[in-house]
Each structure stands twice: as C-alpha cells, then as structure tokens.
Amino acid sequence: MAADYGEVKFFGAGGSPFARRVQIALKLKGIQYQHFEEDIFNKSELLLKYNPVHKKVPVLVHNEKPLAESLVILEYIDETWKNYPLLPQDPYQRASARFWSKFIDDKCLPALWKAAWTVDEKEREKGVVESYEALQYLENELNDKKFFGGETIGLVDLAANYIAFWLPLLQEVVGLNLLSNEKFPKLYAWSQEFVNHPVVKENLPPKDRLSGFFRARYASITANSK
Structure with missing residues (x-):
C-alpha cells in the first residue's frame, strides 16, 4: 500500500x-x-x-x-517521512550534521562566491584563501567516508551539492582551480560519487545551460568593471 x-x-x-x-x-x-x-x-x-x-x-x-x-x-x-533517513539517529551525530550543513551555508558558499564573482583583485584573493580553508575543513570531516552521511547521502551531502556540481562548472568559467583531485582528493572523490548517484544525476540541471548562465554573468560583471 x-x-x-x-x-x-x-x-x-x-x-x-x-x-x-x-x-x-x-x-x-x-x-x-x-x-x-x-x-x-x-x-x-x-x-x-x-x-x-x-x-x-x-x-x-x-x-x-x-x-x-x-x-x-x-x-x-x-x-x-522516515524512510531513507537524512540525519543519523545518534544525537551527537545529528548535531554534527547540522553544524556542517550550516558551516557550508555560512562560511563555505560565501567564500566560494567571493572567489568567483568579486571584481576587486584583493577581495578575490581573500575569497580564494577563505575557500581553500573551508574546503580543507570539509576534506578533514569527510575523512575516508563515501558520503558525509556514511554509505548513503545525508543532510551534509545535500547541503554540499553546490561544491559537487556547481563549483566545477563555475571554476572552469572564471578560471579558478579550487576543487581538484590534487588539492582535495577525498572531497573530489566524494563529489564524483555524489553527482553520479542515480537519483542525484537525474535531478541536476543541464550542464550546458548552467555553464552558459555562468558565462553570461561573468561577462557582464567583467564588462561593468572596466
């Protein structure tokens, strides 16, 4: 039923x-x-x-x-809806998942945004440094797990979806190299696992359309800065 x-x-x-x-x-x-x-x-x-x-x-x-x-x-x-739990049952692990999800929104994404879209060179460099620092924290937290949630996708993985799918396209457009196998091997491996999960893969936006949006936005920002 x-x-x-x-x-x-x-x-x-x-x-x-x-x-x-x-x-x-x-x-x-x-x-x-x-x-x-x-x-x-x-x-x-x-x-x-x-x-x-x-x-x-x-x-x-x-x-x-x-x-x-x-x-x-x-x-x-x-x-x-209790099937396919996104948060662990253990109270400490649940609190930890909430912490890292909020860390991604409050610290990681603003740093990545600053690194990609800021016109001022000094501020952009500051964003790059902050991005590396934030990504390193996530690399350490991931450790040797397949997903942040363990063997299945959980709250932190969903919160980090921008890093797995949006960031690689964005850094290609604006000429950054923040997330790579060389710099963050565990986080990079996680990103590949995440975007290739059957459910995730079916529910991501088309790469060409998103890349086109990024290119148009970047061209507009750079043109207005001159």
Missing part, C-alpha cells in the same frame, strides 16, 4: 542549488509532489503568497502549510 504523503507542492528554480537540495531529498524518499518551476526574475503570485518574507525558492507546501529555507525544509522532510 502506498504511503499517504498528503498534498505536497514544491516551488523551485532549475539552476538553484538550494532548490535542488530539496528536490533530490524528495526523490530519495520517494515523495510524490506537484512541481512549480519559478522564474526568479518574474516570481509567481503563489510563491510570494507562500514565502512573503524572503520571496525566493525553495518553498515546500505540505497540506497547505508552507516552509521556506532549504535546510529547514530538509529537516522537516526527514522528520515527516
């Missing part, structure tokens, strides 16, 4: 790593949902209704109860 998931709506945008976190989690857990694809430059009235505070994706609506912010949504999904 199929599980009763209630009514689940998901508002996302194809190129958003934050929305993709949620979409992959929904697929891993086999949750049926209605997908609303948003144009981030022309947001729908429904999105603004369900997320009036931040006015952005992702948004999950379960039985007409909306939730925003990807990490919050992931924890809600995990607590509501």
